[in-house]
Amino acid sequence: MIETQRVGEVIESSSTDFTAQCYELYGSPSLxxxxxxxxxxxxxxxxxxxxxxxxxxxGRRPIARGKDEASEEAVYKSNPQLLKxxxxxxxxxxxxxxxxxxxxxxxxxxxxxxxxxxxLCSPEEVREFSLSFAFLNMLVNAHLPISTExxxxxxxxxxxxxxxxxxxxxxxAGKELALLIGSNLxxxxxxxxxxxx
Amino acid sequence: MSQENTEGLGIVTSGSLNKGVxxxxxxxxxxxxxxxxxxxxxxxxxxxxxxxxxxxxxGVIDQKLTVIPPDVSDPFIAEVLAGTSTYxxxxxxxxxxxxxDVTSLTEGPxxxxxxxxxxxxxxxxxxxxxxxxxxxxxxxxxWIGNPLDMETRLCLDMERLVERxxxxxxxSGTGKTFFTRQLLIGMLQKSKAVNLIFDMHSEYGWEGSxxxxxxxxxxxxxxxxxxAVFTLDEESSKRRGVLTDFTVRIGYDEIEPADMALLRxxxxxTEPAIGAVYQFRERFxxxxxxxxxxxxxxxxxxxxxxxxxxxxxxxxxxxxxxAIIKRLPFTEPHAPSDAVTHILDHLSRGTNVVLEFGRCxxxxxxxxxxxxxxxxxxxxxxxxxxxxxxxxxxxxQPLVITIEEAHKFLNPEVASQTIFGTxxxxxxxxxxxxxVIDQRPSGIDDEVMSQVGTKATFLLDNERDIDSVLSGxxxxxxxxxxxSKLASKQQALIFGHAVPMPVAFQPREYGSAESYKxxxxxxxxxxxxxxxxxxxxxxx
Numbered sequence: 001m002i003e004t005q006r007v008g009e010v011i012e013s014s015s016t017d018f019t020a021q022c023y024e025l026y027g028s029p030s031l032x033x034x035x036x037x038x039x040x041x042x043x044x045x046x047x048x049x050x051x052x053x054x055x056x057x058x059g060r061r062p063i064a065r066g067k068d069e070a071s072e073e074a075v076y077k078s079n080p081q082l083l084k085x086x087x088x089x090x091x092x093x094x095x096x097x098x099x100x101x102x103x104x105x106x107x108x109x110x111x112x113x114x115x116x117x118x119x120l121c122s123p124e125e126v127r128e129f130s131l132s133f134a135f136l137n138m139l140v141n142a143h144l145p146i147s148t149e150x151x152x153x154x155x156x157x158x159x160x161x162x163x164x165x166x167x168x169x170x171x172x173a174g175k176e177l178a179l180l181i182g183s184n185l186x187x188x189x190x191x192x193x194x195x196x197x
Numbered sequence: 198m199s200q201e202n203t204e205g206l207g208i209v210t211s212g213s214l215n216k217g218v219x220x221x222x223x224x225x226x227x228x229x230x231x232x233x234x235x236x237x238x239x240x241x242x243x244x245x246x247x248x249x250x251x252x253x254x255x256g257v258i259d260q261k262l263t264v265i266p267p268d269v270s271d272p273f274i275a276e277v278l279a280g281t282s283t284y285x286x287x288x289x290x291x292x293x294x295x296x297x298d299v300t301s302l303t304e305g306p307x308x309x310x311x312x313x314x315x316x317x318x319x320x321x322x323x324x325x326x327x328x329x330x331x332x333x334x335x336x337x338x339x340w341i342g343n344p345l346d347m348e349t350r351l352c353l354d355m356e357r358l359v360e361r362x363x364x365x366x367x368x369s370g371t372g373k374t375f376f377t378r379q380l381l382i383g384m385l386q387k388s389k390a391v392n393l394i395f396d397m398h399s400e401y402g403w404e405g406s407x408x409x410x411x412x413x414x415x416x417x418x419x420x421x422x423x424x425a426v427f428t429l430d431e432e433s434s435k436r437r438g439v440l441t442d443f444t445v446r447i448g449y450d451e452i453e454p455a456d457m458a459l460l461r462x463x464x465x466x467t468e469p470a471i472g473a474v475y476q477f478r479e480r481f482x483x484x485x486x487x488x489x490x491x492x493x494x495x496x497x498x499x500x501x502x503x504x505x506x507x508x509x510x511x512x513x514x515x516x517x518x519x520a521i522i523k524r525l526p527f528t529e530p531h532a533p534s535d536a537v538t539h540i541l542d543h544l545s546r547g548t549n550v551v552l553e554f555g556r557c558x559x560x561x562x563x564x565x566x567x568x569x570x571x572x573x574x575x576x577x578x579x580x581x582x583x584x585x586x587x588x589x590x591x592x593x594q595p596l597v598i599t600i601e602e603a604h605k606f607l608n609p610e611v612a613s614q615t616i617f618g619t620x621x622x623x624x625x626x627x628x629x630x631x632x633v634i635d636q637r638p639s640g641i642d643d644e645v646m647s648q649v650g651t652k653a654t655f656l657l658d659n660e661r662d663i664d665s666v667l668s669g670x671x672x673x674x675x676x677x678x679x680x681s682k683l684a685s686k687q688q689a690l691i692f693g694h695a696v697p698m699p700v701a702f703q704p705r706e707y708g709s710a711e712s713y714k715x716x717x718x719x720x721x722x723x724x725x726x727x728x729x730x731x732x733x734x735x736x737x
Contacts, residue, residue: 174277
């Protein structure tokens with residue numbers, strides 16, 4: 001098995017989603033990436049729906065520091081403490097889990113555990129997960145701060161990278177979406193429009 | 198059941214036994230590849246159904262799509278929407294079913310009494326399916342063509358075909374004659390029946406021509422030993438280099454009042470004139486025609502007419518008609534030999550008889566000769582059959598009488614009087630059936646039409662003709678849509694007694710050396726050579 005990349009740790013968790021903090025500032029996976037975390041014998045899969053970088057202390061906002069610096073990199077160089085005062089977090093929507101050998105595209109019995117390590121899924125895992133499109137139902141019906149069209153299209157775009165034939169994967173996904181949200185033509189059009197890379 | 202070579206088309210979504218089932222087309226299949234008349238199978242849970250596509254339509258999941266069409270110039274969007282938001286539906290008429298149990302396996306496909314359950318898969322019929330339903334080419338079945346859009350050989354059970362009367366219909370130039378030639382060859386090869394063909398345009402005996410003006414071989418050239426050509430016009434036959442077996446002459450004394458009744462319209466006779474014919478027959482006996490025609494304008498004649506209560510103008514009308522008959526080149530006061538006996542001799546030896554009309558192909562001659570000969574042949578057949586029944590032996594060889602322009606013999610006015618009407622109605626009791634060829638089926642009496650067992654119809658565009666051909670067939674409206682969409686040439690729909698279910702087909706190719714080779718085992722070359730030699734000897 002290819003070693004997967006560890007990207008962070010769960011700091012907030014519920015049945016439908018979890019938030020993880022990155023180990024590195026700006027070290028978050030891209031929007032729509034498939035990530036996983038483990039709770040005992042259950043492996044949870046989630047889709048990154050939001051990435052945020054904020055101050056460690058909610059009351060202390062960063063201030064502009066680059067007036068006398070030549071480049072943005074130089075700002076961080078002259079203020080090495082910044083890397084410790086800022087944090088990157090990402091929100092993840094749970095879209096499935098693996099129990100034993102079985103991959104299920106519905107919610108797991110228990111939410112992710114706090115301090116559970118979060119890994120970015122390998123292309124093989126993404127391919128395996130996206131063999132079924134049952135997770136699309138959870139994506140399009142989720143109430144997220146981000147619009148459904150954006151997260152759905154971002155997820156499918158990310159997943160298509162793991163497939164050899166990007167286009168046929170996207171067409172198949174598009175057909176699934178057409179059946180799911182066929183009654184909402186505008187939404188369907190918006191997603192399809194964002195699917196083409 | 199075998200699934201080889203089948204192409205999935207879609208799934209059943211709704212339907213009723215009366216109206217047929219609706220199937221939703223798979224996203225991968227394009228509506229444009231589907232043609233009405235295509236033959237499909239539906240895999241139900243317990244049984245398998247055979248049916249025909251009778252209509253194709255388009256559907257959308259949301260009506261908004263029809264108002265604000267998506268941007269289909271983008272191939273990605275078009276591909277995603279095809280089969281999901283937009284889809285094609287097929288209307289399928291199921292005709293036959295085969296269950297998984299032992300009886301249905303031994304008895305073969307049965308007529309449908311139910312419909313497939315929801316979401317049963319619909320497939321294009323494979324070669325095996327067609328063979329299962331229509332049978333393989335064997336000693337009884339004759340290859341007549343291939344179902345539309347398929348390469349499979351479609352076979353017709355010739356024994357079953359000749360059991361009942363059959364008909365070939367279609368507009369002129371659609372391929373009736375070519376197909377009839379094949380049917381005749383099929384009967385000749387694969388059934389016990391013998392054929393008597395009234396060949397109005399001299400196309401079935403020796404050779405005919407295609408629309409491109411090419412010559413096409415007909416029965417006698419291909420099967421010289423099994424076909425005899427009789428002619429009414431020896432000169433024409435000779436000029437065309439046809440090897441004829443007998444020249445038919447009709448004596449005036451052979452013409453009966455019933456024949457005159459049939460000719461009433463063509464000879465423009467009045468009703469009383471026909472009444473007078475019966476009176477003359479009674480008065481003068483067998484030679485009535487000659488005697489009546491020769492009655493001059495004398496006092497004796499007037500006396501006679503008064504006695505018979507025939508009005509003078511009626512008599513004049515009749516005489517004009519009789520003069521037309523007398524002018525026909527093949528009529529004479531007494532025929533030197535009896536044509537009927539000759540024809541029957543040939544038929545009883547199993548030889549098919551083609552009667553060529555040559556130049557005498559006006560409708561008067563055709564109706565007169567066909568009716569006159571058939572009436573007497575039928576009477577003999579009837580005698581023979583009844584005798585055979587009494588002796589408990591097998592009757593005479595089944596006889597098929599082929600007539601063109603059938604509406605002239607079988608129109609509602611005369612169908613009750615002509616022998617063809619009788620044959621069509623009483624049919625096989627006396628081992629004689631009809632093969633009618635016509636381009637105006639609406640002109641044929643409904644009662645007769647309903648007795649025609651197997652109908653093969655090429656394109657018809659007159660509404661009344663279509664209705665008449667399809668009268669009494671279940672699923673008429675569906676078949677109508679198939680029929681009206683046939684190509685203007687060489688595509689036909691066959692349904693009725695001899696086929697388990699209606700099928701649209703393309704008749705097999707006929708007219709090339711290759712086609713003759715397929716029809717006769719030795720390629721016909723030997724037979725043709727022999728025939729050519731015979732002509733040489735006969736005509737010098």
